[in-house]
Amino acid sequence: MRLSRYFLPVLREVPKEAEIVSHRLMLRAGMIRQQASGLYSWLPLGYKVLMKVQRIIEEEQNRAGAIELLMPTIQSADLWRESGRYDAYGKEMLRIEDRHEREFLYGPTNEEMITDIFRSYVRSYKDLPLNLYHIQWKFRDEVRPRFGTMRSREFLMKDAYSFDEDKDSAVKAYRRMFVSYLRTFRRMGLTAIPMRAETGPIGGDLSHEFIVLADTGESAVFCHADLLDKPIPGIDTDYEGDLQPIVDDWTSLYAATEDIVDMAEYEQAVPEEKRVSARGIEVGQTFYFGTKYSEPMKANVTGADGKDTPVHMGSYGIGLTRVLPAIIEASHDDDGIIWPVSVAPFEAVLINLKAGDDACNSACEELYAELADAGIDILYDDRDQAAGAKFATADLVGIPYQLIVGPRGLKSGEVELKHRKSGEREAVPLAEAVSRLK
Ligand SMILES: Nc1ncnc2c1ncn2[C@@H]1O[C@H](COS(=O)(=O)NC(=O)[C@@H](N)CS)[C@@H](O)[C@H]1O
Numbered sequence: 549m550r551l552s553r554y555f556l557p558v559l560r561e562v563p564k565e566a567e568i569v570s571h572r573l574m575l576r577a578g579m580i581r582q583q584a585s586g587l588y589s590w591l592p593l594g595y596k597v598l599m600k601v602q603r604i605i606e607e608e609q610n611r612a613g614a615i616e617l618l619m620p621t622i623q624s625a626d627l628w629r630e631s632g633r634y635d636a637y638g639k640e641m642l643r644i645e646d647r648h649e650r651e652f653l654y655g656p657t658n659e660e661m662i663t664d665i666f667r668s669y670v671r672s673y674k675d676l677p678l679n680l681y682h683i684q685w686k687f688r689d690e691v692r693p694r695f696g697t698m699r700s701r702e703f704l705m706k707d708a709y710s711f712d713e714d715k716d717s718a719v720k721a722y723r724r725m726f727v728s729y730l731r732t733f734r735r736m737g738l739t740a741i742p743m744r745a746e747t748g749p750i751g752g753d754l755s756h757e758f759i760v761l762a763d764t765g766e767s768a769v770f771c772h773a774d775l776l777d778k779p780i781p782g783i784d785t786d787y788e789g790d791l792q793p794i795v796d797d798w799t800s801l802y803a804a805t806e807d808i809v810d811m812a813e814y815e816q817a818v819p820e821e822k823r824v825s826a827r828g829i830e831v832g833q834t835f836y837f838g839t840k841y842s843e844p845m846k847a848n849v850t851g852a853d854g855k856d857t858p859v860h861m862g863s864y865g866i867g868l869t870r871v872l873p874a875i876i877e878a879s880h881d882d883d884g885i886i887w888p889v890s891v892a893p894f895e896a897v898l899i900n901l902k903a904g905d906d907a908c909n910s911a912c913e914e915l916y917a918e919l920a921d922a923g924i925d926i927l928y929d930d931r932d933q934a935a936g937a938k939f940a941t942a943d944l945v946g947i948p949y950q951l952i953v954g955p956r957g958l959k960s961g962e963v964e965l966k967h968r969k970s971g972e973r974e975a976v977p978l979a980e981a982v983s984r985l986k
Contacts, residue, residue: 767828831870949985
């Protein structure tokens with residue numbers, strides 16, 4: 549992509565309403581624009597990162613055996629009356645009337661709707677286990693939206709729902725999602741620690757919040773330091789096998805959020821030098837809630853014994869539009885964002901130090917074509933601007949590699965490769981530049 553033809557509205561000044569670094573940087577880097585309280589437009593650069601995060605989530609959900617579909621954002625109130633949550637959900641729910649004065653709502657989550665889909669088609673235990681998920685916009689009328697898209701009113705969520713014949717099988721489904729979350733967040737460059745959590749409006753009696761430690765996190769968390777550098781399950785993890793050892797390994801060390809921590813238990817379980825009490829960002833949450841929805845909504849299957857019983861369910865959410873600021877909180881410096889390559893909007897930015905200089909222009913045009921042919925997601929800063937402005941933009945938007953082409957380097961047949969994360973710079977022969985980025 550040529551920057552002169554892109555749409556990247558970076559801001560010079562720090563927006564005053566932004567209280568935390570990720571909010572400031574997402575605005576300055578031209579990733580988002582606030583349209584109203586808690587409502588954002590995703591501008592091209594931000595949207596590109598959001599879609600890279602989505603692809604990683606889809607890959608890991610599919611690897612764990614979940615099947616993707618897509619449900620609408622608008623839901624019928626009657627469906628929520630069946631589960632009893634229509635009134636219980638409170639003021640966070642945006643209630644809507646259509647032209648025929650029928651009652652609808654903008655879905656804050658989809659347990660009722662997915663249960664309705666399930667009960668319409670599945671009758672036998674032979675069709676289980678089943679895990680259906682979608683990635684869809686949600687609306688929660690947060691009383692105090694803040695920190696940019698960290699806590700917004702409209703947000704993008706992956707929500708998966710598992711259906712099993714009994715609790716034992718449902719706990720196996722829970723473990724598959726638990727393990728897939730360990731892989732998913734680490735692939736985005738995040739260390740997300742599973743912590744026992746309250747279940748809140750979703751319900752149930754088994755739940756973990758996946759927490760990224762960050763000074764600006766909304767909740768206080770308490771955990772054992774050994775959880776911070778534990779290796780995640782490999783790409784060859786057998787999701788049909790016994791995942792209990794992995795889950796036990798990750799839950800045997802103490803980790804709890806402030807709403808369920810037992811300080812005496814924490815101090816008893818964790819030696820002083822291993823105690824980590826910090827602030828955390830909840831990027832995902834897993835729930836087992838049995839027949840909470842299938843009972844009232846009569847989502848039953850006929851078992852091997854010929855008896856009809858309500859299915860045991862769980863739900864598993866990831867806040868995609870919260871993951872982006874979480875990554876920035878965990879990976880930035882004074883010059884801007886430092887994207888992990890896996891989610892970076894572009895893998896590299898080609899910087900022409902002297903647009904208008906024939907040698908630089910032709911070298912850049914050649915490199916740009918070769919990089920694109922090599923399948924590298926490249927941004928070419930071809931603007932007629934001073935070098936300093938180009939470096940500042942590249943550092944701000946956080947692209948992992950900068951390929952810098954200047955008249956002096958070209959004279960010795962070299963370009964400069966800068967690693968955004970380490971700041972290291974190295975002279976690379978022109979002919980090797982593309983292979984260095986592959
Ligand atoms: N207001 C919000 N803004 C941004 N992300 C949010 C917001 N509310 C929740 N999230 C994200 O969405 C994830 C799932 O939300 S939740 O309430 O915990 N879980 C559910 O809604 C269940 N239905 C899981 S499928 C959270 O872990 C968080 O990462």
